[in-house]
Amino acid sequence: MATQAHRVVIIGGGFAGVNAAKALSHSSFSVTLVDRRNYHLFQPLLYQVATGGLSPSDIAYPLRVIFKHQRNVEVLLAEVHDIDVENRVVRLEHGSVPYDSLIIATGAGGQYFGHDGWEADAPSLKTLEEAMEIRKRILLAFETAERETGLHDQLACLTFAVIGAGPTGVELAGTLGEIARDTLRKDFRHIESHRARILLFEGADRVLPTYPANLSRQAHNALLALGVQPRTGVKVVDISSRGLNVEGPRGMEFIPCRTVIWAAGVKASPLGRILAERAGAELDRAGRVLVDECCRVPGHPEIFVAGDLAHSKQGNGAMAPGVAPAAMQMGRYAAGAIRAQLEGSRPKPFHYWNKGSLATIGRNKAVADFGKLHFAGPLAWLIWLFVHLMYLVGFQNRLLVFIQWAISYLTFNRKARLITGGVILPDLAPNSSQAETAVGQEQSHAGATGSSPR
């Protein structure tokens, strides 16, 4: 134990953290990757788990397997409670880890703009657990509608609201449209699933507001074709278990609705606040840490922040966006900057290289924005498929996802439609007319004589 290796601690096993640790392979550094999950999650496909197209394990990969052969990396399953900046120690729930350099990459969760109470009725889509919860709610809404005899309640069950028309919101709403129109078409006997109302609310005046206007228009039309109703320029005023109040061009409106999904903005991980307290870091309104040109906390050249937790101003004054490619680039950059610092050289400033943006709406439908070159349609969709398969971790996941996509494309089926965990039965409203009515064949008869849903 002559000279001790330089100790790099990375907090967070997302895109930034994993890429930082990988970039430190073949180094003499001793790397500890701390995460409270035992897997790396491929968040861009999380909406497919929430809609029953893929299984959780298709888009999650054990961190230990990723670093199995990289012997200078140790994976630690633990929750970080505090950072002792003076003594350079990360405090865990049990125990602690000392560091020489620290990379914090703990990402972001749902942001409810001061309405945290909405979360129960409008979960966001950031973790596997949330994805499974949303999957359960979507499936149970159809199940409940099938059993529901009151027209009003049935309508509320068959109304789905997605808040926020960024890429995630558009992908979710488009997939819900496909599920209602194609996947479930012959599954039920008393409802016609394609009559489900899928509403996509956006505060800006168009869907995909960060994309060029003509792509927004094409995405808008693609959504309409899938039966999704995009409502732009609309502000959500309140959300409850009965529905939501919105304010828009049509004035105030209450929409009875059982299933609301939140895709409208992110809030940085609480580690940002810890950095503010302990290292004097400045935070932006979403709780992101304002980093210097080298992704460091100002005044602390040994602390890097990467990924969605970082607010990194680029040369043009804009922030590097909260997307996977930016997180990967920052993770790799931080690893390189640590090496450079150790060699005594000054790291070059971080520069986000925008490779372009892709968002999919449904089968054969996507938009691609490569700066001057931007287009919509099947080619954009194929590029989307290819890029997402390529970035999935693990050959097996790539193969299994590819096969499932191919089969879904051919059959319109989505096989991971399981309702698991906790309460699994439809919770009918207490004032439901169901309670006193016989269900089953009697309804079946009713259904057989009338072709329209009750």
Add this chain to the structure above:
Amino acid sequence: MATQAHRVVIIGGGFAGVNAAKALSHSSFSVTLVDRRNYHLFQPLLYQVATGGLSPSDIAYPLRVIFKHQRNVEVLLAEVHDIDVENRVVRLEHGSVPYDSLIIATGAGGQYFGHDGWEADAPSLKTLEEAMEIRKRILLAFETAERETGLHDQLACLTFAVIGAGPTGVELAGTLGEIARDTLRKDFRHIESHRARILLFEGADRVLPTYPANLSRQAHNALLALGVQPRTGVKVVDISSRGLNVEGPRGMEFIPCRTVIWAAGVKASPLGRILAERAGAELDRAGRVLVDECCRVPGHPEIFVAGDLAHSKQGNGAMAPGVAPAAMQMGRYAAGAIRAQLEGSRPKPFHYWNKGSLATIGRNKAVADFGKLHFAGPLAWLIWLFVHLMYLVGFQNRLLVFIQWAISYLTFNRKARLITGGVILPDLAPNSSQAETAVGQEQSHAGATGSSPR
């Protein structure tokens, strides 16, 4: 609406229920299949979900998809609360379903022989939720051992006990052996996973007691080769969160152990008791309904019981066993018997056709018992693989399971190793020496200097 169709209600979407409903296709019957789950579960592979080899959706298939095109079948997601035998109505939590003929096939759960308190520390393996809970416990045990510095606690974390050496227990223990020996081999830095102790307890004097003695011997040796210690003639006296007390040839013994899995006996579904109360059915000790030679509740020719809930005495006096093939046969039989009764003919008695039994221990290792012909080894293993793939519902599931088995066979990896849901962090013992110790690189150093686990 001239004459009303004969209404068949099937409770339970397992092997018996699904096969009964399928056998009623192309009939004029109106069939309602009631289940509290929205999927059919392929229980024989549940242990592979519990050990991270397969995903829940690989072995579960939505009931609505199975009966999508069988228009005389209606699937109802509901919990049965009571059966009104007089008025021929099944009472649900909300509403009710009238029937002309009833098939009850709600199966069985774990049986703790009067020690229901053990369930919390020794979950059984009957549902997807239980499988995911067991998966979490197994993975967290290794994670906790990796962080644990106290030798005693580390040993308890690395000790796994499986209670019951029937096919499920043997399959679980064998897979645990492979996980410890092969899958996790390079995943950890402070423990050597292959030193995990996997104990398989059995009350009888040999493993797989229902199989021919020479197969038991071969299974025993195969388990030993995987590092599993089978302990036969042993009775479990007590189970707690600290470990288990057993009584056997070596006398009383306390075994410190964090992970206990229960695979020792089943208790019939509570619908048996309802049948006893409402229809005067007799139950056996495990709560199964004693049915007549036509799988009916004596005195109620309109009520059939099929699958694990039925105690059907065969010509030789033995009971049709609680295995998937028997359940499928009973389900199809009940459907045929209803048709026969309606045509005024007397159904032939149910006869269980034993096609043989298969149990797998690990890669290339299985036992096959086809009566006079019984053997162990790679051929039995290939037959096991083929039969299980064949009986999986859905082409896509078959393909995905086949690919995952092939890749696991080649790489020793098990990719569905996710710790999800509820508390995800290792709960270290309060008196653990961990609490005051720094973990991370310091241990890494210790690990690098000594080759044995702490």
